[in-house]
Amino acid sequence: MHQLTIAEIIRGLREREFSSVEITRQLLTRIEQLDGDLNSFITTTPEQALQQAGAADQRLAAGDAPLLCGVPIAHKDIFCTHGVRTSCGSKMLDNFVPPYDAHVVEQLQAAGAVSLGKTNMDEFAMGSSNETSFYGPVKNPWNPEHVPGGSSGGSAAAVAAQLVPGATATDTGGSIRQPAALTGTTGLKPTYGRVSRWGMIAFASSLDQGGPIARTAEDVAHLLTAMAGHDRRDSTSLDRPVPDFAASLNDDIRGLRIGVPKEYFSEGLNAEAAARVQDALKEYERLGAQLVEISLPHTHLAVPAYYVIAPAEASANLSRFDGVRYGYRCENPADLRDLYMRSRGEGFGEEVKRRILVGAYALSAGYYDAYYNKAQQVRRLIKQDFVQAFEQVDVVMGPTAPNPAFRLNEKTDDPVAMYLEDIYTISANLAGLPAMSLPCGQAGGLPVGLQIIGNYLDEGRMLNAAHQFQQATDWHRATAPFAQAAGEQ
Amino acid sequence: MAVDKQTVEQLAELARIAISEETVDEVGKRLGNVLQLVDQLQSVHTEGVAPMAHPLDEVQVLRPDAVTEPDQREAFQELAPQAEQGLYLVPKVID
Numbered sequence: 004m005h006q007l008t009i010a011e012i013i014r015g016l017r018e019r020e021f022s023s024v025e026i027t028r029q030l031l032t033r034i035e036q037l038d039g040d041l042n043s044f045i046t047t048t049p050e051q052a053l054q055q056a057g058a059a060d061q062r063l064a065a066g067d068a069p070l071l072c073g074v075p076i077a078h079k080d081i082f083c084t085h086g087v088r089t090s091c092g093s094k095m096l097d098n099f100v101p102p103y104d105a106h107v108v109e110q111l112q113a114a115g116a117v118s119l120g121k122t123n124m125d126e127f128a129m130g131s132s133n134e135t136s137f138y139g140p141v142k143n144p145w146n147p148e149h150v151p152g153g154s155s156g157g158s159a160a161a162v163a164a165q166l167v168p169g170a171t172a173t174d175t176g177g178s179i180r181q182p183a184a185l186t187g188t189t190g191l192k193p194t195y196g197r198v199s200r201w202g203m204i205a206f207a208s209s210l211d212q213g214g215p216i217a218r219t220a221e222d223v224a225h226l227l228t229a230m231a232g233h234d235r236r237d238s239t240s241l242d243r244p245v246p247d248f249a250a251s252l253n254d255d256i257r258g259l260r261i262g263v264p265k266e267y268f269s270e271g272l273n274a275e276a277a278a279r280v281q282d283a284l285k286e287y288e289r290l291g292a293q294l295v296e297i298s299l300p301h302t303h304l305a306v307p308a309y310y311v312i313a314p315a316e317a318s319a320n321l322s323r324f325d326g327v328r329y330g331y332r333c334e335n336p337a338d339l340r341d342l343y344m345r346s347r348g349e350g351f352g353e354e355v356k357r358r359i360l361v362g363a364y365a366l367s368a369g370y371y372d373a374y375y376n377k378a379q380q381v382r383r384l385i386k387q388d389f390v391q392a393f394e395q396v397d398v399v400m401g402p403t404a405p406n407p408a409f410r411l412n413e414k415t416d417d418p419v420a421m422y423l424e425d426i427y428t429i430s431a432n433l434a435g436l437p438a439m440s441l442p443c444g445q446a447g448g449l450p451v452g453l454q455i456i457g458n459y460l461d462e463g464r465m466l467n468a469a470h471q472f473q474q475a476t477d478w479h480r481a482t483a484p485f486a487q488a489a490g491e492q
Numbered sequence: 493m494a495v496d497k498q499t500v501e502q503l504a505e506l507a508r509i510a511i512s513e514e515t516v517d518e519v520g521k522r523l524g525n526v527l528q529l530v531d532q533l534q535s536v537h538t539e540g541v542a543p544m545a546h547p548l549d550e551v552q553v554l555r556p557d558a559v560t561e562p563d564q565r566e567a568f569q570e571l572a573p574q575a576e577q578g579l580y581l582v583p584k585v586i587d
Binding site: 099100102194195196209235238239241301303304306307308310311318322325326327328329330331332336337338339340341342343344345347348349351356357359360361362363364365367373374376377378379380381382383384386417418419422433434435436459 | 495499500503504506507508509510511512519522523525526527528529530531532533534536538541542543544545546547548550552553555564567568570571572573574580582583584585
């Protein structure tokens with residue numbers, strides 16, 4: 004049953020082929036037996052899951068079940084869960100048990116989903132390899148010597164390993180799309196404001212956006228429909244109608260105009276990955292779409308602008324962790340200053356501290372205009388590139404990441420090399436545009452992701468394009484060796 | 493170029509993050525690498541470009557000034573490292 008997609012589970016539950024308790028129990032057993040090697044979960048909640056599954060089965064029997072009723076999922080450990088430890092991958096929050104649910108958690112609960120637990124992640128979502136987690140790195144189910152990407156590496160790996168059919172994730176500079184690309188899964192970062200940030204532990208508030216990772220575009224559409232929606236508790240939440248994203252999956256894509264930015268195929272892109280993305284574009288041409296070469300001239304400034312804006316916002320957001328109200332406190336503080344300095348010095352990992360310090364630098368007296376203000380201006384230039392592009396095309400396509408999954412420890416000593424792994428994903432966050440990744444082939448036995456960037460609020464069209472590709476190809480059905488080897492369990 | 497020791501210490505003070513003496517040089521070196529990366533921003537002309545604060549140029553919404561949240565002080569204070577009689581405890585601030 005672990006091979007089933009969310010769409011298949013929805014059908015199976017309704018046709019009484021199996022119950023929610025049965026599939027939930029099977030996946031929980033699989034996690035218990037297999038996740039020790041993978042490390043994709045920080046916390047599992049078997050009792051709560053079985054309770055939710057039992058309630059779901061009753062609703063299904065009564066015939067008043069919402070769409071995702073009884074479907075097992077997992078939440079990235081950045082989403083607050085009432086009564087369930089929410090660590091954000093950090094020692095700072097190792098003992099934090101939220102007194103409330105994130106909006107996303109409430110929404111999925113209301114849609115009937117059953118949560119199996121909380122997935123591993125880079126500390127405070129700062130990382131592209133899942134190696135900055137306080138709980139240790141996650142392994143890539145395609146090759147355990149390689150990283151699964153990050154920061155939502157636990158969610159992506161758990162889905163690729165078939166421990167769960169879908170999971171929530173967040174994306175500040177690529178943290179949904181890059182791990183989806185590196186694990187052969189499908190993930191979508193919505194338009195900024197589509198999904199409420201309430202109860203989602205903040206990293207960089209003007210860039211953070213929650214979204215789903217699953218194995219197919221169809222499953223992503225179902226999850227996104229449940230997750231999206233206006234929430235007055237997030238002042239940046241968009242008050243716009245949320246369509247059923249699954250309703251447009253089968254629309255005709257003949258005549259779809261696909262912009263291919265020349266800057267996304269330049270130096271630094273792995274040759275095999277480039278070839279797989281080109282193959283995918285040819286497939287779209289066969290499906291009747293039209294390729295249009297476009298230019299996004301400020302692309303090279305996305306990473307530099309991001310590494311001013313994101314750390315600046317992080318330094319402000321993470322100032323709340325002071326060792327006073329919740330979270331880690333150092334032993335025997337001598338005075339209040341010592342309490343702050345050591346609680347934060349000991350509670351945060353190296354990458355988090357580095358980004359806070361960079362942010363403090365960019366915001367400090369005398370540097371604000373040169374760094375923060377400048378980056379916000381460049382951000383508008385990047386957005387304008389896309390606004391112009393979308394005058395001629397419907398979607399933009401290119402690679403999600405410059406390389407397939409790299410080796411554990413390969414980039415940990417060089418933060419800047421790690422940052423450049425997000426070179427194609429960051430622009431969509433800066434511009435606030437929706438973007439997704441779907442598998443489009445393999446390089447050296449590792450998955451390659453195709454990125455689709457859409458216009459504002461145009462997630463439906465992106466998912467339509469992705470679904471049509473997945474009807475014509477079967478890269479999304481390729482199973483990671485880890486899931487295959489453990490197939491019978 | 494590495495960020496010098498004095499600047500690292502000043503940033504650590506601003507951010508209230510203790511940095512051990514042994515790691516100051518390494519932190520300075522890595523901060524320097526990041527700042528070198530972001531210095532590419534200086535190469536682009538941005539005169540007259542309005543800084544972008546929100547992708548959709550949305551403005552902050554207003555709501556009626558009314559109480560909407562219940563009092564959950566006890567639930568919140570259960571999370572505190574040290575709390576007593578409704579107060580958060582920290583080391584003595586005034587002698």
